[in-house]
Amino acid sequence: MLSSEIRRDNRWPTAFLDLRDAQGDLNRLFTSALRRRAQPTFLGVSIWVSGEGTIVRASVPGVGPDHLNVTVQGQTLTLAGQRDPEIAEGTSTQLRAERMHGRFVRTLLLPFRVDPEQVKAQFSLGVLTLELPRPAADRPRRIKIEEKPEEKSK
Amino acid sequence: MNLQAVGDPPPDSDDGAVAPTLAAPADVHETQGGIVMFLDIPGADPQSVNVQMQDHGRLSVVARSSLTPPPGYSLVHSEQSIGNYAWEFTVSDDIDEERIAAILKDGVLRLNLPKAAKASTKKIPVSFE
Numbered sequence: 691m692l693s694s695e696i697r698r699d700n701r702w703p704t705a706f707l708d709l710r711d712a713q714g715d716l717n718r719l720f721t722s723a724l725r726r727r728a729q730p731t732f733l734g735v736s737i738w739v740s741g742e743g744t745i746v747r748a749s750v751p752g753v754g755p756d757h758l759n760v761t762v763q764g765q766t767l768t769l770a771g772q773r774d775p776e777i778a779e780g781t782s783t784q785l786r787a788e789r790m791h792g793r794f795v796r797t798l799l800l801p802f803r804v805d806p807e808q809v810k811a812q813f814s815l816g817v818l819t820l821e822l823p824r825p826a827a828d829r830p831r832r833i834k835i836e837e838k839p840e841e842k843s844k
Numbered sequence: 845m846n847l848q849a850v851g852d853p854p855p856d857s858d859d860g861a862v863a864p865t866l867a868a869p870a871d872v873h874e875t876q877g878g879i880v881m882f883l884d885i886p887g888a889d890p891q892s893v894n895v896q897m898q899d900h901g902r903l904s905v906v907a908r909s910s911l912t913p914p915p916g917y918s919l920v921h922s923e924q925s926i927g928n929y930a931w932e933f934t935v936s937d938d939i940d941e942e943r944i945a946a947i948l949k950d951g952v953l954r955l956n957l958p959k960a961a962k963a964s965t966k967k968i969p970v971s972f973e
Contacts, residue, residue, distance in 0.1 A: 732869070732884065734923035734924045735921070735923050735924070736919065736921065736922045736923060736924045737919070737920050737921040737922075738913065738914055738917035738918060738919050738920065739917060739918060739920050740916055740917045740918065742916075744917075745914050745917055747911070747924065749884075749886040749887070749924055749951070750886070750951075751884040751885065751886040751950060751951030751952045752882075752884065752949075752950055752951065752952040753950065754950050776871075776880075776882055776952075776954070777873050777875070777880060781875065782873035782874060782875045782880070783873065783874045783875075784871065784872070784873050784874075785872040785873065785874055785879075786870055786871060786872035787871055788869035788870055788871060789869045789870070789871045789882060789884055790869075801920075813950075815886065815887055815888060815889070815890075815910075815950075815951050816884070816885070816886035816887065816950045816951015816952065817886050817887045817911065817951065
């Protein structure tokens, strides 16, 4: 499974991440009966693959392309960036705080090498879509099977 | 200001399939001028966003994620849910409903709810008997 290969390389302390995961699990437990799904977390990633390459889609609401930094090296894809607080601290009373702010880094280990020259990145409606094609030499090739004529029995 | 998120199911999608309701994260600030909310709705189409101020300060926000899987690819890992975003808040402050503004930028919906100008405070005279 690919999911086990994805490493979480965040700068947030791991204890905090564990807590967040536990909170997500609890939410899932209590909300399933109400048809409410657990919170889609910031920087949630979906990955699709085909023979051509892979497509990675990440939710980064509130982070414009100027604040995003995407790097590819070999099999490693790194998404980094920053989400600034919309309202300066101390100028308001915060009644609800569920969204994360600050710097983030997430590293994904892709199932194969990608051609960094061919990577396409698109940002729309708070969603980053990356098209990461495999180098032409690495793509799986269909092997033609030749049919050998049956030898005539003597 | 009193905030209550009520699990009111939003309308289902047109094709009859029951889309899940996503409890997405929200920030709510109270400033001197009013209430400012930030709702994360990545992938939501601007046309699908519906903000309504109802009776008794009930504010409902509904949006639908328009993300579709890329054709010809198979999904191997998923952390993103596709469905409806829905919130319901109860706003106890007097809000100037005419001046409510909703701005969608980079997948974040910002709602500005300015407080209504209050009538000047009236001093009640106390009489002695």
